[in-house]
Amino acid sequence: MEAKATERESAQQDRASVLVCRGRGADLEFYEDSVVIRRGLVWGLVFQSGIKGDKRIPFSSISAVQFKVPGLIKGYIQFTLSGAVESTGGVLSGAHDENTVLFSSEIEFAKARQFIEKKIEATSHPPASPTVERRITVAEQLEKLAALLDRGLLTLDEFNAQKAKLLLME
Numbered sequence: 001m002e003a004k005a006t007e008r009e010s011a012q013q014d015r016a017s018v019l020v021c022r023g024r025g026a027d028l029e030f031y032e033d034s035v036v037i038r039r040g041l042v043w044g045l046v047f048q049s050g051i052k053g054d055k056r057i058p059f060s061s062i063s064a065v066q067f068k069v070p071g072l073i074k075g076y077i078q079f080t081l082s083g084a085v086e087s088t089g090g091v092l093s094g095a096h097d098e099n100t101v102l103f104s105s106e107i108e109f110a111k112a113r114q115f116i117e118k119k120i121e122a123t124s125h126p127p128a129s130p131t132v133e134r135r136i137t138v139a140e141q142l143e144k145l146a147a148l149l150d151r152g153l154l155t156l157d158e159f160n161a162q163k164a165k166l167l168l169m170e
Contacts, residue, residue, distance in 0.1 A: 021112045024074055024102040030115055034058045035079070037101060055098060057081065059119040067113045074102040077109055079116075138166050 019030040029036040037055045057079060064080040078100040103109045145162050148154040154162075 019112060019115055021101075021103070021108050022105075023077075023109070024104065026101045028077070028101055028109075028112055030112065035062075035116060037098070057099070059116065060123045062116065062120050065113055065116055065120070067109070069106050070104055074104060075106060075109065076100050076102045077113060138169070141166055 017029040017031055017036075019028075021028040021030075025040050027038045029038060034056050037057070039054075061081050062079050063082045066078040066080065067075075069075045078097065081099065101109075142163060145154065145159055145166075149156065149159045
């Protein structure tokens, strides 16, 4: 039992969280590739129908983030997962939804929202790989000009003028 706990602790130390937000009954821990929802013992027993443990959600699985600022009642942040049925009843049903965290501090969770939306954008639109433009050699350009000459699209004078320009540039 102790060996498993030690393995888990060392794995958590290897993956340092980038951002932590303390919510009502649950915390959000953000990593480079995912978010972890950690429920408190009492909150899990009362609102989540038992203790389900931590929930790790890869950013690539999140299709949307719903965010409600706190007012008369708590605010919440809810993650919509690809292919999942989301809770649509607002903050009251959100208290029972495993992908929702209630909070009082708008500033802290607004940062979390921005962070996760950037991550979702990055995973849904990966940066384009740089294209390397290959330069056409003088010989290849001369071959193209010769083909145009053969097809009758260039006169001999036009061909010779373009050929002279290419050979001067070399």
